[in-house]
Amino acid sequence: MRSRFILALVFTFLGIIPLLSQTTVSLIGRNTGTKVLSDGNKIRVFGFTHDFGENPSVPGPTIEGFEGDSILIDFWNISQGAPHTIHLHGLDVDQANDGVPHLSFEVHHMDHGYYRFKAPHPGTYLYHCHVVSSIHVQAGMYGLVIIRPKNDTNVTWENGYSFHTEATLFMSEIDTFWHHDSVLLHEYDTSMSHHMVALPKYHPQHFLVNGKSNWQLDNQIIQGKANANIYLRLANIGYFYNRVIIPKGLHGLLIDSDGRPLPNALQSDTIEVFPGERYGMILAPTEEMDDSIVVQYINMNTGTIANEQAVAIQIEGYLGIEHPSSQAYSLWPNPSSGSFYLSGAPTPCTFRVLNSTGSLLFQKETTETSPIQISLEAHPDGIYFIQVISAQGSWTSKIIKQ
Ligand SMILES: [Cu+2]
Secondary structure, three states: OHHHHHHHHHHHHHHHHHHHOOEEEEEEEEEEEEEEOOOOOEEEEEEEEOOOOOOOEOOOOOEEEEOOOEEEEEEEEOOOOOOEOOEEEOOOOOHHHOOOOOOOOOEOOOEEEEEEEEOOOOEEEEEEOOOOHHHHHHHOOEEEEEEEOOOOOOEOOOOOOEOOEEEEEEEEEEOHHHHOHHHHOOOOOOOOOOOOOOOOOOOOOEEEEOOEOHHHHHHOOEEEOOOOOEEEEEEEOOOOEEEEEOOHHHOOEEEEEOOEEEEEEEEOOEEEEOOOOEEEEEEOOOOOEEEEEEEEEEOOOOOOEEEEEEEEEEEOOOOOOOOOOOOOOEEEOOOEOOEEEEEOOOOOEEEEEEEOOOOEEEEEEEOOOOOEEEEOOOOOOEEEEEEEEEOOEEEEEEEEEO
């Protein structure tokens, strides 16, 4: 009698475990995906999907949750190849749930594992496979995690900015050579912290926003209304960095970085997004317009712009007003040990140097012709923002002193 009671208690307890996890997401990792590129060619991809019968999409499904929720990812690997994991980038998970192979568990073919995390501050985060991550991320094993505030989904966070609609630009690249079986089906030994896999040179030919490029973006129009805010999420999981140029009539305001609010929002119509970074912007159109957000893909080593993609934005009731496109300035070297040079800035302009929390360190008005030297010699190593403000608009760039 007593043992039966204990048994009943155990089953009751097991029964409520799923209830404690308020959001359960099932993800399946597969190696058998096909992606159609804008030139009509098809490549093999690895990726994530929700259903056993589905081919993986690139990017994978967005994991969505509410602030404070416990999120349980039930991950199955049906791939007949290397193990896979789920690394939650930017989320403060414990090591056991972090998906770094030699520190956490890995999930082999026909096996599954649970990843648990408590949804932190509302914001935009990333997940990706961490097994030979340079290959598996390029292969397509990545997606977004979006955490929304508990009580009101039309604000960025409690007492934050209210918005009417939201849009996401999630950037990546594809080098088709990396999608040959000779690269994808690498040897693996996840007992080592570093993988002895020879990586080919990276020369991407395809530059993606939300997994699409060129004409495939024609139906990705961001739509809005005058005097109604749009919350724009930016994220980059490529190996190039992005310069995102927002039409001036949208009055771009940079409000959060890597899942945390900036203490001081920055007015900006150009923002640079480095690999792994996420930003949140409020777009506040005040008039009808028909324009595009331009995304540039810039080689980290050479600083050259490899490609540009455009995402149309329509603010209701187009009147046919032409908007001049933003000028792109450049800051180099970045990272630097002390001095940075700014060239191409309009004259006159004001440049402002802010620390990583958005506090103003110093600012200067200048009529100098470029290049303008900006010295951070007196400041500690770390991340800073340089903001250039002129009659033509404002431009914000992240710099690293190291
Ligand atoms: Cu993987």
